[in-house]
Amino acid sequence: MKRAVYAFTLGFMVLLTFGFVGLCVKPAGAQVSTGSVSGNLVDAQGASVPNAAVKLINKDSNQVIASESDNAGLFHFTLLQPGSYRLEISKQGFHRVVLDNVEVAVGADRGVGTIKLEVGEVSATVEVSSAPPLIESTEAQITNAFTAENIATFPGVLENQGLDKLALTVPGVVNNRGLSFSNTNGTGFAVNGIRGRNNDQQIDGQNNNDNSVGGPGLFVSNPEFVQEYQITTSNFGAEYGRNSGSVVNIITKSGTNSVHGSVYGTESNSVLNALSNTQKASQAIGGEGLTKPARFNDEFTGFTIGGPLRKDHIFYFGGFDNEIVSQQQVYTSGADTSAPLTPTPAGIATMLTCYGNTPSMQALQTYGPYAIKGGNPTPLGTPTMLHVTNCTDGLARDIQLAQVGRTLSTGSREYDFPIKLDLQTAKNHFYGRYLYNRSTFFNANSFATAAAGYPNNVPALSQDYGFSWVRTLSARMANEFRASYGRLNVDFGGNSIGNTVPDQGSIGQAVARITFSAPNSLAFGPATNAPQGRIVNTYQFQDNWSYFLGRHGLKSGVNFTYQRSPNIFLPNFNGAYRFSNWGTYGADAPNRIQIAQGSPSLDFREKDTFAYFGDDFKFKNNLTLNLGITWSYYGQPANLFHQITVKNQAGSNPLWNPAVPTSTTIFPEIPAPKNSWGPSVGFAWTPGGGGFLTGHGKTVLRGGYRLSYVPPF
Secondary structure (H helix, E strand, C coil): CHHHHHHHHHHHHHHHHHCCHHHCCCCCCCCCCCEEEEEEEECCCCCECCCCEEEEEECCCCCEEEEECCCCCEEEEEEECCEEEEEEEECCCECEEEEEEEEECCCCEEEEEEEECCECCCCCEEEECCCCCCCCCCCCCEEEEEEHHHHCCCCCCCCCCCHHHHHHHCCCEEECHHHCCCCCCCCCEEECCECHHHEEEEECCEECECCCCCCECCCCCCHHHEEEEEEEEECCCCCCCCCCCEEEEEEECCCCCCCEEEEEEEEEEHHHCCCCHHHHCCHHHCCCCCCCCCCEEEEEEEEEEEEEEECCCEEEEEEEEEEEEEEEEEEEHHHHCCCCEEECHHHHHHHHHHHCCCHHHHHHHHHCCCCCCCCCCEEEEEEEEEEECCCCCCCCEEEEEEEEEEEEECCEEEEEEEEEEEEECCCEEEEEEEEEEEEEEEEECCCCCCCCCCCEEEEEEEEEEEEEEEEECCCCEEEEEEEEEEEEEEEECCCCCCCCCCCHHHHHHCCCEEEECCCCECCECCCCCCCEEEEEEEEEEEEEEEEEECCEEEEEEEEEEEEEEEEECCCCCCCEEEECCHHHHHCCCCCEEECCCCCCEEEEEEEEEEEEEEEEEEEECCEEEEEEEEEEEECCCCHHHHHHHHHHHHCCCCCCCCCCCHHHHCCCCCCCCCCEEEEEEEEEECCCCCHHHHCCCCCCEEEEEECCCCCCC
């Protein structure tokens, strides 16, 4: 029976991870999902204590990892699952020492410092209720970790508003406001002056980057699913690749030997809200003119459960949440665009009298802001008059223009659930994990066209499969293999007022875009880059090896990433007409026409590789040098444009005159750099003297240098 349970569980985890590999295979970079513990043993005279038995016990799962101190009295445990541990040290002739509550964080070494062993019988125990205060004294890199208990103290985060808000509490991290241009898990942020797009997003140490716009591809925003949120902001170790801004790593919860769970919910309603100054302001001056808050209701509920399937060996964790937002939003051309004026119904009547039923006027009556009735389009503000003298009957007239506003339902739906299985033996730890994230935002204003009658839905589905196998090869050597597959599918199209912006699969059914040279004239029709959508398939295989040799903590690894990203995107696919003003529009006299030729389906593919070698050299007990070298290779998915243009020009019906030089007609091929070596060096030094000036040994000085290679987009 025992054998059957193990076989079924391990087989299920492998199936969970690789079940979709047969269907298809962000830039590479080794990622970290484990931590380490190190220390130094001395006797009462300060001499090293070699060959002492050192055991580390995970308090949640009872996993026991055994090692021993070397000739210098040093010990080191690597590739540890995050959590709380008990450290036990014993040697004949000395009292047994136990340190409780040794907290292990992902990507960080938990240095417990120098432990003094007292002479005596090993049967006697010196027990310390908790480990020494956490002062990271063995690494140059700066890492901040928020445990589940920490996260529970942050308002806003608990209500599913985004875990990246935690990053704003870290020194050197600032909100980048409107400069993010990327997905955000609550907020966009920049680290140490480097752009926000240079942040690397991970889940359990595995790739979670949207390679199109940056930011996370799958949103883990519910803290009940999270064991630890970690952000590394400076002096990265050699094992980190890809980006130079920061590394955000979200560690999902695992089951333990205790059955535990939670049921939770929050509620926010417009009854509890007050009006803002903009909402109170009259429509005559560009406000919304509300007398009470627009209807709004935000319900967030969920549950989790975890525990043992077989005590000390097999553990499960799972959960579910949903967030349903029901609300209305007022879209106004003055607030949503910089070109707010469009003919009012009275102005349209004047234009028909002036120009007759021209093709342009037919389009305005069919597709213009007042032709689309959804949201009850209404003139706003004080109307202005456009004087025109080009009427067909020779008479001059004044066309009434004004801003336009409409009220639309703009709620959202989100559903998430994780499933995770952990299996451990004396020398192995496996896990298989699946994450599901589906959301839809209704009638959004992604293209600043909602006031004119062209809002868009944003449906998205993200899934991620992860597998990890940590193997303790000896008391000094360990290895971890990881594999993951993630898929993001997002669409910017469709709406609840007649699909005036079609979904991405119907891009050819969108109407042409109408714009104006006059800066205060409201354009209408879908934006030239709408609709659009993308699928991001990410396959990743990693291996990390560590070996403790005397004062050297050696580590190396390799990471292979393959991405296939079918996109639907071709600006001006349905054409764009530009007019000087509403007068030339009525006369059907555009000053520019644009249209794109080609297929809007773009199948980007990219292969990336990252390798590293590092040495955490404990030069002295109070001085550690972090040395490393990395090699990065990024493929060039943009070479798809080269392939398309070469095929175009070589065909029987080339787009451009074959006599034109190919340097003009063919997109250039971009070579992928193959010599991207990145050295790194850092130090962590705890001054031995200084008394109160250095906190009596509680001060750590750090520094480092790192050459990193960032993907082009």
